[in-house]
Amino acid sequence: MTISTNSLMSLREYFSNQQILICFNGPISTNLIGEIGSALKEHIESNHAPELEVMDVFSVYIEMSQNIRNYATSHGFSDSxxxxxxxxxxxxxxHYAVCAGNLVEMGDGQALLERIHELAACDKAQLKLLYKQQLRQPHTQTPGQGAGLGLIEIARRSSQPMEASLDPLEPGRAFFSLRAII
Structure with missing residues (x-):
């Protein structure tokens, strides 16, 4: 597909109507995560948002992006x-909506979806307790073992329950999407 000037204008209008501040689609690297994070932080700060709000949005973005990068690396995924x-x-x-999605193995996606639904049913006090319990658990160094402390932290920083979806793709794989309102 070739992007024309008309389609670029349509995309700009869509982004403006949806109040999209930053959008990225493609292979994600550690450096890119940092660069987008810096731009995000500067943009929110320029709107005179309270520092705690800026840090919450930034932290959730970083957590989601690093989870995607770590998952892809641990599974030996190609750039695409x-x-x-x-x-x-x-x-x-x-508020701000922080959304991220990536390719996952179907079983991993289903387990993650189940975990997010469990966390969505928790109130702030329950999330705090889960966070403390997770901190006391032995830390595993197994690559790709996520959806623990970081996911609980996203839930704690969210002003509403997280939302997630799993869209089947090729056999055994799916596209996982996560949305947090900060």
Whole structure:
């Protein structure tokens, strides 16, 4: 597909209407995560957002992006397989939506979806307790073993329960999407 000037204008209008601040789609590296994070932080700060809000959005973006990068690396995914889609947008009532998605093995995606639904059912006090319990667990160095402390931290920083979806792709794989409102 070739991007024309008309389609670029349409894309710009869509981004503006959806209040999308930053959007990325493609292979994600550690350096790129940092660069996008810096741009995100500067943009939110320029809107005179409270420092705690800036740090919450930044932290959730970093956690989601690093989880995607770590997962792709631990599974030996190629550049095209390790592509991520990350969108940060202004949301209702002065909040921000941090959304990220990536290719996963179907079983991993189903387990992650189940974990997110469990966390979505927890209130702030329960999330704090889960966080403390997870901190006391022995730390595993097994590559790709995520969805522990970081996911709980995203849930704790979110102003609403996280939302997630799993869209089947080729046999045994799916596209996992996660949305957090900060």
């Amino acid at each position: 397989e390790s592509s991520a889609t990350v969108v940060i947008a202004a949301a209702e009532a002065g």
